[in-house]
Amino acid sequence: MTTVATRPICTPTQLEVLNDLEPVVDELIAAHEEKRQLWFSSDFLPCSENTDDADFIRDLRKRAKQIPDQARVALALNLMTEEGLPHFHRLLAVAFGNDTFWSKWNFLWTAEEDRHGNVMRDYCRESRLFDFNALERQQFEYIRNGFTPAWGGDPYKTFAYTSAQERATQISHESTGKLIGETEPVISGILRRIAGEEARHFVFYMTVFKEILKRDTNRALQAASEVLPAIDMPGVSMTNFADYAEVLMRSGVYSADDYKLIVEQLISNWKVDAMTGLNDMGEKAQEKIMSIPKRLEKISHYIERRMTCKSFNFDVVFGRKLAF
Ligand SMILES: [Fe+2]
Ligand SMILES: [Fe+2]
Numbered sequence: 001m002t003t004v005a006t007r008p009i010c011t012p013t014q015l016e017v018l019n020d021l022e023p024v025v026d027e028l029i030a031a032h033e034e035k036r037q038l039w040f041s042s043d044f045l046p047c048s049e050n051t052d053d054a055d056f057i058r059d060l061r062k063r064a065k066q067i068p069d070q071a072r073v074a075l076a077l078n079l080m081t082e083e084g085l086p087h088f089h090r091l092l093a094v095a096f097g098n099d100t101f102w103s104k105w106n107f108l109w110t111a112e113e114d115r116h117g118n119v120m121r122d123y124c125r126e127s128r129l130f131d132f133n134a135l136e137r138q139q140f141e142y143i144r145n146g147f148t149p150a151w152g153g154d155p156y157k158t159f160a161y162t163s164a165q166e167r168a169t170q171i172s173h174e175s176t177g178k179l180i181g182e183t184e185p186v187i188s189g190i191l192r193r194i195a196g197e198e199a200r201h202f203v204f205y206m207t208v209f210k211e212i213l214k215r216d217t218n219r220a221l222q223a224a225s226e227v228l229p230a231i232d233m234p235g236v237s238m239t240n241f242a243d244y245a246e247v248l249m250r251s252g253v254y255s256a257d258d259y260k261l262i263v264e265q266l267i268s269n270w271k272v273d274a275m276t277g278l279n280d281m282g283e284k285a286q287e288k289i290m291s292i293p294k295r296l297e298k299i300s301h302y303i304e305r306r307m308t309c310k311s312f313n314f315d316v317v318f319g320r321k322l323a324f
Contacts, residue, residue, distance in 0.1 A: 010095070010155050017215045018155060022101045024211055029105055032204055036112075036197070041119035044190050045126055057126060063184045064127035069322050070251040072129055074176040075187070076316045077244040079124060080139050081169070081235045082117035082194075085110065087147035095158040109201065116194045123187055134315035138239060145237040156212060156223035163205040164231050167262045170198035172254045179251060210270050217275065218282030224270075225285035228263055229292055243312050249303075250310075250324045256303065260296035267293070 010018070046053040067075075089110045096102035124130055151157035177191030213220045235241050249255040267273060272289050275282070311323040 010153075013216060013219065014155055017212055018096070018100075018102065020215060021208070021211055025101075025105065025208060028204055028207060029108065032200060033108070035200065039193060040115060041122045044119060044186060044193075045122050060127055060184075060186060064129055064187075066183045067127075067129065067180055067187070068183075069317050069320055070247060070253075071176055071179045072317045073244060073247045073312075073314055073322065074172065074179065074251065074253045075120070075124060076130060076135060076314065077235055077238075077248065078169075078172055078176060079117065079120040080135070080142055080238060081233070082113065082120055083139055084142055084147065084235065085113050085117060086143060088113070091147070091149075091152050091158065094153055095155045105204075112197060112201075116197070119190050119194070123190055127184075127187070130316045131318050138316060142235065142238045147237050149232050151223075151227050154223060156209075156216075156220050157227045159205055159209040159212060160220075160224040160227040161231055163202065163209050163266060164228060164259075164262050165233070166198050166202035166205055167265070168231070168233065168254065168259065170195045170202060171258050171262075172248065173198060175253045179253065206266065206269055213270055213275075218279050218285070221272070221275070221278070221282050221285035221289065224266075224272075225288040228266070228289060229295070231259075240314065243314070246310075247312055247322060247324075250307075256296050256300040260293050260300065263289075263292050263296065 041047075046056055089106065092106040092109070093103065096106060098106075124135070125132060149161070151161050173191045173195040177188045177195065180188050180191075182188070209220070209224070233241075233245070235244065238244070245254075267289060272286055275286055278286060309324065311321050313319050313321050
């Protein structure tokens with residue numbers, strides 16, 4: 001097979017920083033793999049030629065009928081987001097090149113993420129949770145629409161984004177699992193397992209960005225200050241995304257309050273508030289980052305004050321009315 005090499009699009013300084021980071025990141029990757037317990041969709045859902053799984057599937061579908069529609073909406077969004085992996089593999093390959101040291105991480109990360117979409121899709125199909133054709137059509141549109149965020153191509157911004165986004169995804173899976181609880185323990189267990197992996201991705205990206213901050217503080221702060229005020233979640237290019245996001249917010253799965261906690265956690269881990277000796281650009285970026293949690297709190301209060309009764313419906317959830 002012939003490989004067409006692409007090199008990362010970044011400034012000479014960024015390239016120097018990325019090169020300098022390689023041994024540190026190599027250790028991080030090794031530690032990440034050591035802690036990881038490899039699991040697959042087939043560990044959760046039987047698929048052996050010789051097993052009669054009729055009872056398992058019948059019971060699963062019976063329990064799945066009890067899953068509330070708001071949790072189905074969250075599952076649909078999370079499933080489509082996970083299956084939007086082609087967008088993200090490309091974004092990482094564009095930012096870091098596909099034949100560099102960094103592609104080692106991109107390939108590993110992609111292989112891990114791929115299982116998230118697989119297991120959710122297998123579960124949702126087996127359990128007959130959705131109008132599956134509607135889901136497939138929406139998924140097709142989402143991939144076809146592309147995803148070209150403003151941070152694309154910039155490695156510092158990519159790491160700032162992925163730090164926040166992995167944690168957001170973790171929260172979203174975790175709280176969807178809690179919403180379902182013991183109603184359907186198979187999917188709750190699957191979501192816990194995925195969330196655990198998102199947590200480890202979060203630690204990886206947050207640590208890499210911390211190392212970048214040590215090496216190129218002002219420019220890294222500048223990058224984070226452009227990305228963190230409002231991150232576009234992966235599904236943003238999806239039809240209906242605003243309705244999905246609102247249902248998740250109203251169901252307590254993921255909201256501006258969660259995002260505020262994420263930014264606070266990043267600020268604290270990166271010790272943004274304690275940074276001194278910055279240049280003009282760095283100081284402005286530091287100030288901007290430090291102001292984000294307050295601004296998010298205001299947004300959250302504003303949304304709460306304006307929230308009125310509202311109903312939604314989604315083709316994937318059989319067009320049923322969801323009232324809040
Ligand atoms: Fe994932
Ligand atoms: Fe992840």
